[in-house]
Amino acid sequence: MSYEQFIEEVNTYSRIQAIQSQLSWDQSVMMPPNGAKARAETLAWLSGRAHETITSKKMGELISNLEESLDDLNDDQKTNVLEIRRTYDKATKLPVEFIERLAKTRSKAMGIWAKARENNDFNMYAPILTELVELAREKVSYLGTEKTPYDTLLDDYEVGLTVDYLDPLFAKLKSGLIEVLNKILLAEKQEIVDLDMNFPIPKQESFCLKVSEQMGFDFDSGRMDISAHPFSISISTGDTRITTRYDEKDPFSCLYAVMHETGHGLYEQGLPDKFALTPRGTAISLGVHESQSRLWENQIGRTEEFWKFTLPIFKEEFPDFPKEIDAAQMNLIANQVEPSFIRVEADEVTYNLHIILRYEIEKQLFNGELEVNDLPKVWNSMFKEWFGLNVENDTKGVLQDIHWSMGAFGYFPTYTLGNLYAAQLFDKMKSEFGNVNQMIEGGNWLPILDWLRKNIHEKGRLHSPSDLIEKATGSQPSSEPFLNYINEKYSKIYNF
């Protein structure tokens, strides 16, 4: 049996997943409401076919045979064999009965969670959350544990991720962030213009499309639509789609969603076509993906230089916008720091504290140090300590995120990894390019995309996430570049 036969099976597996992506995109963006039931059934059916393909006897034999003479393969081929081995092992370890049970509980949990959040009723949610925690433990029992059960969950979202790796990284990050936050809270309050006007949606759309194009997004190979929650998705070679949402009173919300999703989309558009439908041509991890979105959104988008280039375009779309508001003021508006309850609305300083809080709680849950029923108490007390805020109700606290209802324990840390990687990558770019600020201000963004293409996108899954970052930057992932970035940025904005 040959490598070609192996790739044919892998292509089939990837093709089924690509079809799932198309149907999911349609489900979120286009599908009329009454199509929901049939669509859910079709997606479940496709999951079954994907699982069948990846766990087939044939696939197992093909992998084993290739592993016997792995040295005959080149690096691209080795990547495909090793990555499919990893996926195969995980998929075969999980009983089909378990996967179906998990899927059903997730569906049920998402409904209950939505109601519990609406009614601010944690007790309504606790039983199903307990079930989900149990299911996650059961998953760990199938996948096996090297050191801690939580490691197994972390690895599921970011290969190689462990508590041993995250603990020192996050500890340093947390103390650094709290230090900056305290300086900001002590700083003199700035005067911020209140943008009390209407920003018509078609104009916002036109502005955001221009920014996305300026970033290098290829609209012959993609499109932008509206959905309840912004996301990006790759459907095939030549077809990557992003979504956003509009708020007529707030043009920043849409802009930074579009920059974020465009960052994700550029990664997908930059993956090597010739390895399409194989792991070699696929993004390596959630953390690295998030680094691409955050770099464009924050390191580039939330800067005065960005606004120096973009504000004239913005003012063309909104001729009534006050002429006196300049790039410095736009940058101030876009970078206000304030401890707040909701993660997805958080600024760059407090965002990662939200994540580390969830990380600590998940760790305790799977260490057996914390019971589901005690979650609100622990959440609220940590929140008070770190953010200085009293959580008034669980809707603003432990009930705010959908992730646990989807069975996604161990997912949150990838958000912070993305922020750390982004700062580290941008640092390296600065040292290579010299005056990056000038490039941003001049709209000369293509070299940035080219650098990311060469150092990240084109690599697909050739290296592990941490190796990829090390190869691109010369250093292992660390929280230092991010903390330096935060210090430098906010000491300027808040004069400390």
Place this chain on the structure above:
Amino acid sequence: MSYEQFIEEVNTYSRIQAIQSQLSWDQSVMMPPNGAKARAETLAWLSGRAHETITSKKMGELISNLEESLDDLNDDQKTNVLEIRRTYDKATKLPVEFIERLAKTRSKAMGIWAKARENNDFNMYAPILTELVELAREKVSYLGTEKTPYDTLLDDYEVGLTVDYLDPLFAKLKSGLIEVLNKILLAEKQEIVDLDMNFPIPKQESFCLKVSEQMGFDFDSGRMDISAHPFSISISTGDTRITTRYDEKDPFSCLYAVMHETGHGLYEQGLPDKFALTPRGTAISLGVHESQSRLWENQIGRTEEFWKFTLPIFKEEFPDFPKEIDAAQMNLIANQVEPSFIRVEADEVTYNLHIILRYEIEKQLFNGELEVNDLPKVWNSMFKEWFGLNVENDTKGVLQDIHWSMGAFGYFPTYTLGNLYAAQLFDKMKSEFGNVNQMIEGGNWLPILDWLRKNIHEKGRLHSPSDLIEKATGSQPSSEPFLNYINEKYSKIYNF
């Protein structure tokens, strides 16, 4: 092996086709251009999986077993077994190698046809058309022939259709239509207002959505988008989509496209949900489908009564529209008869002459009476005789339709069957309802839809097309109701 196992296999087959529908809709309506190659590959892959499923040994055995005790099944179940038997037989008779060869030749032919049409160059097209005719003959050789090879092709698009059935039907229709056409051409020319104004697209959209809703289209179970050529497609229970296109100078073009596609869409929305993903819950034929679109478009939409109800809504959308134009004038504009070259732009009188011309030509092609190279000559001479027009170039003649390039020989007659069925169904409705004109004028359209639901939609594939029409109307399909309709309508409009 049980009926349930059989249905499970049938569901899988139908589900794959439903996925193909979703991907095809996206391809025509949403997909960015660079996604085309991957999409074509995915659709071809899905065709392969569908073929695999319908032709499997398991499917064959399930069908045979059920056929042995067919009398134990109820009518719905029998329909499923017999219809799947028909599909299974066709699919197993065609070698996979042939299907692939046909698919490749079709792809190639569509490209060549587009260029030949653009360059008005039949000679460029003749070789590939010859290939397609040969492939159709090869298909007939696999499927078998009872009387004429063309019968086999006809049956592929409308089950049970034969030359013996169509010849007398079309002969009577043709002479009747030419008679009416001659009267119209001799009639005094009417004064028609020239609508020289702009009809903004969002206003047209809003108007067309209102008409579609008035017809009963459920937008919680469907949507309307834009595509190059209007179409309707069912994606699943609760998800039927229609498309249209806009011309700012001509509001009629979009309106009648929407009414046509809504008619198709209502058929799909009216199919019985409980038989979803089986033949029993599927539309019976192209001809019956076309009857649903044409009934709404013509019998209802192209009447003075329709405009009496709709014109006030139309004028609300277009406040600059001349106040003096009334329903009678709108009806005149919508019903001008004039021999012209292009089928898809033809009026109700000449449209079916276009079809019968193609039918005669296809018949001769597969009888061996006509060579591909002689097509333009024969086409043009028939056109001169029937329409009184000299075909100036083949782009306006034999090169105008895409159907043959798709290998679709025997398809055209279903368009005319649709027109005949529509008139016959509407006749029956009139006799049951009494004053249908009053219902149309009053916007009281729901009883019409209900009648179609009960007599056509809910039946799925329970009866053959001609049996279905006979059961609904009490008479076998005939051209008389249509000719009466045409005579009555145009004698009023043209005063003959």
